[in-house]
Amino acid sequence: MSVSIQDVAAKANVSISTVSRVLNRRNIVNEETRKRVESAISDLGYTPNVFARGLMLRRSHILGLVLPDLHGEFYSEIIRGANLRARELGYKLMISSAAAKDDGSELMAAVADHGIVDGLAVMISEINTRIRESLKKVNIPLVVLDGDVSGVKHDSVVIDQRTGTVAMLRHLVQQCGIRRIVFVGGPITNIDTIERLSAYREVTSEVGLQVGDDVYHLDYQYDTAFELGVKRVLEWAGQEAAVFAANDEMAAGFIDAALAAGLSVPDDLSVVGFDDTRIASMTRPRLTTVRVPMSSMGAAAIDLLCQRFDDPKRHATKITLKSELVVRESCGVHDPALSTLSTI
Amino acid sequence: MSVSIQDVAAKANVSISTVSRVLNRRNIVNEETRKRVESAISDLGYTPNVFARGLMLRRSHILGLVLPDLHGEFYSEIIRGANLRARELGYKLMISSAAAKDDGSELMAAVADHGIVDGLAVMISEINTRIRESLKKVNIPLVVLDGDVSGVKHDSVVIDQRTGTVAMLRHLVQQCGIRRIVFVGGPITNIDTIERLSAYREVTSEVGLQVGDDVYHLDYQYDTAFELGVKRVLEWAGQEAAVFAANDEMAAGFIDAALAAGLSVPDDLSVVGFDDTRIASMTRPRLTTVRVPMSSMGAAAIDLLCQRFDDPKRHATKITLKSELVVRESCGVHDPALSTLSTI
DNA sequence: TACTGCGTTGAAAGCGCTCTCATCGCCGAT
DNA sequence: ATCGGCGATGAGAGCGCTTTCAACGCAGTA
Numbered sequence: 002m003s004v005s006i007q008d009v010a011a012k013a014n015v016s017i018s019t020v021s022r023v024l025n026r027r028n029i030v031n032e033e034t035r036k037r038v039e040s041a042i043s044d045l046g047y048t049p050n051v052f053a054r055g056l057m058l059r060r061s062h063i064l065g066l067v068l069p070d071l072h073g074e075f076y077s078e079i080i081r082g083a084n085l086r087a088r089e090l091g092y093k094l095m096i097s098s099a100a101a102k103d104d105g106s107e108l109m110a111a112v113a114d115h116g117i118v119d120g121l122a123v124m125i126s127e128i129n130t131r132i133r134e135s136l137k138k139v140n141i142p143l144v145v146l147d148g149d150v151s152g153v154k155h156d157s158v159v160i161d162q163r164t165g166t167v168a169m170l171r172h173l174v175q176q177c178g179i180r181r182i183v184f185v186g187g188p189i190t191n192i193d194t195i196e197r198l199s200a201y202r203e204v205t206s207e208v209g210l211q212v213g214d215d216v217y218h219l220d221y222q223y224d225t226a227f228e229l230g231v232k233r234v235l236e237w238a239g240q241e242a243a244v245f246a247a248n249d250e251m252a253a254g255f256i257d258a259a260l261a262a263g264l265s266v267p268d269d270l271s272v273v274g275f276d277d278t279r280i281a282s283m284t285r286p287r288l289t290t291v292r293v294p295m296s297s298m299g300a301a302a303i304d305l306l307c308q309r310f311d312d313p314k315r316h317a318t319k320i321t322l323k324s325e326l327v328v329r330e331s332c333g334v335h336d337p338a339l340s341t342l343s344t345i
Numbered sequence: 346m347s348v349s350i351q352d353v354a355a356k357a358n359v360s361i362s363t364v365s366r367v368l369n370r371r372n373i374v375n376e377e378t379r380k381r382v383e384s385a386i387s388d389l390g391y392t393p394n395v396f397a398r399g400l401m402l403r404r405s406h407i408l409g410l411v412l413p414d415l416h417g418e419f420y421s422e423i424i425r426g427a428n429l430r431a432r433e434l435g436y437k438l439m440i441s442s443a444a445a446k447d448d449g450s451e452l453m454a455a456v457a458d459h460g461i462v463d464g465l466a467v468m469i470s471e472i473n474t475r476i477r478e479s480l481k482k483v484n485i486p487l488v489v490l491d492g493d494v495s496g497v498k499h500d501s502v503v504i505d506q507r508t509g510t511v512a513m514l515r516h517l518v519q520q521c522g523i524r525r526i527v528f529v530g531g532p533i534t535n536i537d538t539i540e541r542l543s544a545y546r547e548v549t550s551e552v553g554l555q556v557g558d559d560v561y562h563l564d565y566q567y568d569t570a571f572e573l574g575v576k577r578v579l580e581w582a583g584q585e586a587a588v589f590a591a592n593d594e595m596a597a598g599f600i601d602a603a604l605a606a607g608l609s610v611p612d613d614l615s616v617v618g619f620d621d622t623r624i625a626s627m628t629r630p631r632l633t634t635v636r637v638p639m640s641s642m643g644a645a646a647i648d649l650l651c652q653r654f655d656d657p658k659r660h661a662t663k664i665t666l667k668s669e670l671v672v673r674e675s676c677g678v679h680d681p682a683l684s685t686l687s688t689i
Numbered sequence: 690t691a692c693t694g695c696g697t698t699g700a701a702a703g704c705g706c707t708c709t710c711a712t713c714g715c716c717g718a719t
Numbered sequence: 720a721t722c723g724g725c726g727a728t729g730a731g732a733g734c735g736c737t738t739t740c741a742a743c744g745c746a747g748t749a
Contacts, residue, residue: 005705016729021707031727051461052399053705056734061396063439063461071428073623077421084415084442093461095407096440098428117395117407117437223627250627257629260604279417283567283594283624285601349735360699365737375697397735400704 004045013041024049055117063093064306065118066299069126071098074278075248075295079146082296083122086303092119120306122146122299127190142309144302148192156305156318158298162193165291165324166200169273172289172326173243174208177333179271180241182210185229185255187221187247194218194247197275201245219251226251230258238264243271243332249280249290256284256331271332286330294322348389357385368393399461407437408650409462410643413470415442418622419592419639423490426640427466430647436463464650466490466643471534486653488646492536500649500662502642506537509635509668510544513617516633516670517587518552521677523615524585526554529573529599531565531591538562538591541619545589563595570595574602582608587615587676593624593634600628600675615676630674638666 006024010017015038022030023038030038041047055061066083068076080096087094095118121139124146125132136143136153143155173179184201186194198216205212219225226246234255237244246252252274259266266272266286274281277292301320308318350368354361359382366374367382374382385391399405410427412420424440431438439462465483468490469476480487480497487499517523528545530538542560549556563569570590578599581588590596596618603610610616610630618625621636645664652662 007705017706018708018729018731019727022728025707027708029726034727048460050400050705052396052405053734054707055396056394056400056705056736057707059734061461071425072421073418074416077416080440081415081442084440088441093439094441095437096424096428097432097438098425116392117405223623227629253627261629279567280627283597285571285605351735361736362699362701362738363697366698369737371738373696378697394735397704398737400706400735401737403704 003050004047006047006049008045009038009041009047012045013038061117061119062091063095063118064303065121066094066096066302067121067123068096068098069124071096074280075276078278078295079124079299082299083303084299085296086300090303090307092303092307120144120309122302122306124148125150126192128192142306142313144305144309146298146302154317156309156320158301158305158320158322160293160298161321161323162196162291162293163200165275165293165326166197167204168326169245169275169289169291170201170204170208172328173245173271173273173332174204174210177243177267177271178241179243179332180210181215181237181239181243183215183217183233183237183242183244184212185217185219185226185244185246185251187219189218197247221248221251223250223254226254227258228254230255231261234259234262234264234270238262238269240269240333243273246272246274249274249276249278249288252288252290252331253280253284256286256288266331267333273332277327281327281329284331289329289332290327292325292327294324297322347394348391349394350391352389353382353385353391356389357382405461405463406435407439407462408647409465410438410440410646411465411467412440412442413468415440418624419620422622422639423468423643426643427647428643429640430644434647434651436647436651464488464653466646466650468492469494470536471532472536486650486657488649488653490642490646498661500653500664502645502649502664502666504637504642505665505667506540506635506637507544509619509637509670510541511548512670513589513633513635514545514548514552516672517589517615517617517676518548518554521587521611521615522585523587523676524554525559525581525583525587527559527561527577527581527586527588528556529561529563529570529588529590529595531563533562541591565592565595567594567598570598571602572598574599575605578603578606578608578614582606582613584613584677587617590616590618593618593620593622593632596632596634596675597624597628600630600632611675611677617676621671625671625673628675633673633676634671636669636671638668641666 006017006020010020013020015034019030019034020038023035051061064087066080068079070076071080084094118141120142122144123136125148128148128150133150133152136150143153145155145157147159149157170182173182182205184198186198188194202212217229219229244255246255252272255272256266259270259272264270272288274288274290275293277290281288281290301322305318305320350361350364354364357364359378363374363378364382367379395405408431410424412423414420428438462485464486466488467480469492472492472494477494477496480494487497489499489501491503493501514526517526526549528542530542532538546556561573563573588599590599596616599616600610603614603616608614616632618632618634619637621634625632625634645666649662649664
C-alpha cells in the first residue's frame with residue numbers, strides 16, 4: 002500500500018542505492034539521474050519510512066520534553082519556545098509531564114521505555130533520589146532545565162533569578178521608597194523560591210530593611226494568595242509597603258485582595274510579581290514583575306541537545322538566561338524615566 | 346553497545362524467536378523457558394528497539410496532537426487531558442501547533458512528513474482550503490476536535506456549546522432579571538464564536554430582548570476587552586445589563602474595566618465569560634461562566650483514535666460533550682438555590 | 690509399525706532503509 | 720596496448736525485530 006524506496010527505484014530505472022543517495026544528498030549523483038529520481042519521488046508521493054531509517058541511523062529526530070506539569074502560562078511558554086526551535090532544527094517534540102513527587106517512572110517512560118527520543122530535556126522542581134536514579138540511567142543527551150542534578154552528566158539551562166530579584170528589590174527601595182517588603186514564596190522546598198528568598202534576604206539586610214515575620218510560603222496559587230491577602234492586607238498597607246510575590250498569579254491574588262479591602266494599588270500598597278506571564282498584563286493595575294524568559298529557556302534546551310548531538314564528548318555546558326525587571330503600574334514609580342521599560 | 350534480542354537469546358539459551366514470543370506473550374512458551382528468558386531480559390536490562398519493532402508492526406504507539414496554539418489555559422488543558430489518557434492506553438503524545446492561518450504544512454509535518462504517528466488529533470479554529478487538502482492526504486486515523494471538515498473522513502469530538510450558552514442566557518434573564526445583554530465574541534470567522542453568537546441571537550429574540558448594536562467582535566484578548574470596556578462600560582451600566590464575553594479572558598478585561606470606572610460587578614453591571622479556565626476563578630468577583638470540558642475533549646480524542654485502531658472500518662463517530670453553566674459571583678444571583686452549582 | 694496430533698522450538702524470510710564494497714566505463718599517462 | 724584513477728552506479732550485507740513454516744519429540748491411535 003505505501004510506496005517504498007523500491008518503487009521509486011523501479012520508476013526511475015535506478016537501484017535503491019541511488020535513490021538513497023539522492024535522499025541523503027551525499028555522494029554526488031549524476032545531475033540527470035538525480036532529476037529523474039526526484040521526479041519519481043514526487044510522482045509517487047514517496048516519503049521514507051521513519052522506522053527503517055531509524056533502525057539504520059539510530060536517530061529519530063524526536064526530542065523529549067518532560068515538565069513538572071503541562072498546565073498554566075509558565076509551562077506552556079516553555080513548550081512553545083521548545084516546539085518552535087525544535088521545528089527550526091528539524092526535530093519533533095514529544096511532551097510529557099512528571100509530577101513533582103513522581104518516582105521517576107514518568108521519566109523512564111519517556112526514555113528507555115520508549116527508546117525513541119534522541120535527546121531529553123527535563124525540568125524538575127523538586128529533586129529526589131528516585132528521580133536522580135532515573136536520570137542516571139538516561140544514556141542519551143540530557144538537558145536539565147532550571148536546576149542541577151549532581152552525580153548525573155548533563156547540560157543545563159538556568160535562569161539567573163538573582164539579578165532580576167535584586168533589581169526588583171532595589172527598584173522598590175530606591176525608586177519607590179518602599180521600606181517594608183513582604184515576601185510570599187511558593188513551597189519552602191521549591192528550588193525557585195529558595196533562590197528568590199535568598200536574594201531577598203540578602204538585599205533587605207544590605208539596605209537595612211527589617212524582615213521579621215514578613216516571609217510567607219504558599220503554593221503559587223491565586224486563591225491562597227487572595228485569602229492571605231484578605232487577612233493581612235490592611236495590616237501591611239502603607240505607602241512604604243510592598244508585597245513581593247514569587248509568581249504573578251499570587252500577585253494577582255494580592256492585588257484583588259487589596260482592592261477588595263478598599264485599598265488602592267499602588268497608592269496604599271505596592272504589589273509585585275515574578276515570571277511575567279500573561280497574567281501580569283491581566284491585572285489592573287498591571288503588574289510590575291520580573292521577566293523570566295521561559296520560551297527562550299525551552300529553545301535553549303533544544304539548542305543544547307542538538308549541539309550535543311554534533312559533539313557528544315564536549316564538556317557539560319550551562320546556559321544562563323538573565324531575568325529582567327519589568328516595571329508596570331502596581332508599584333509607585335517616582336522616576337518616570339524608568340517606565341519606558343513598561344510593556345503595553 | 347545496546348543490548349539486543351540476540352543477547353537475550355544467547356543468555357537464555359534459546360532462539361530469538363522464543364524471546365520474541367515471550368515479549369509478545371503470544372504462542373504459549375513453556376513455563377520454564379519463559380522464566381529463563383524473562384530473567385535474562387531483566388538481567389541485561391533489555392528493551393526492544395522501537396524502530397525494528399515499528400518496522401515490522403507498522404505501529405509506533407505515538408499519537409499526534411495538533412492545536413491552533415500551544416499557549417494559554419485553554420489549550421494546555423486539552424493537552425493535559427490527552428496526555429493523561431494517552432498514557433493510560435499505552436501511547437505517547439507528539440504535540441505541535443498549527444496557526445489558524447497555517448497553510449497546512451504544519452499538519453503535513455506532523456503526519457506524512459514524519460510518518461511516525463499512528464493517529465492524529467487535530468483542532469482547527471479556522472478552516473481553509475489548504476488545510477482541508479492537507480487533511481485529505483492523511484491516511485491514518487484522524488480525529489477532528491471541535492469542528493467538522495467536510496470531504497474528509499474522520500471521527501470527531503465536539504462541544505455542545507448551545508446548551509451552555511442557552512443556559513447562561515436563560516439564567517441571566519430569568520434568575521438575574523437582566524434585560525440587556527451585550528455579546529462580545531472573538532473574530533467573526535471563529536467557529537466557536539459563530540456558534541455562540543447564533544445561540545445568543547436565538548435566545549434573545551425568543552425572550553424578546555433587543556440586540557441592536559450590542560454585538561462586538563474582538564480577539565479573545567484581555568487587553569482589547571479592557572479597552573472596549575473602558576469606553577463603553579458606563580454606557581452599558583445598569584442593574585439590568587450584562588456583558589457576555591466569549592471567553593473568560595475578555596470577561597476578566599471587562600470586570601477590570603468596570604471596576605476601574607468605579608462600577609460594582611455585578612451590582613452595576615453583570616459580566617459573564619465562557620470556557621471556565623482558571624482565569625474564571627482568578628477574578629474578583631469570580632466569573633459566572635460556561636464550563637467547556639477541555640481535558641475531557643483531549644481524552645475523548647485519544648479514545649476515538651484508539652477505538653479506530655481496533656476497528657478501522659467502523660463508521661465515523663462523533664462524541665458530543667456538554668457544556669455547563671457555572672454560576673459564581675459576577676452576575677447577580679437572585680435565587681440562592683442556584684448558587685450550589687458554584688465552585689470554590 | 691506407522692501415522693497423526695500436539696506442544697514447543699528454531700531457521701529463516703523479510704520489513705525499508707543506509708552504507709560499504711565491487712563493478713564498470715572512460716580518461717589520460719606510461 | 721596496458722594501466723591507474725575517477726566518477727557513477729549497483730549488489731548485497733546488515734540494523735533488530737516479528738512471523739511463517741518446518742522440525743522435533745512424544746504421546747495416542749489405528
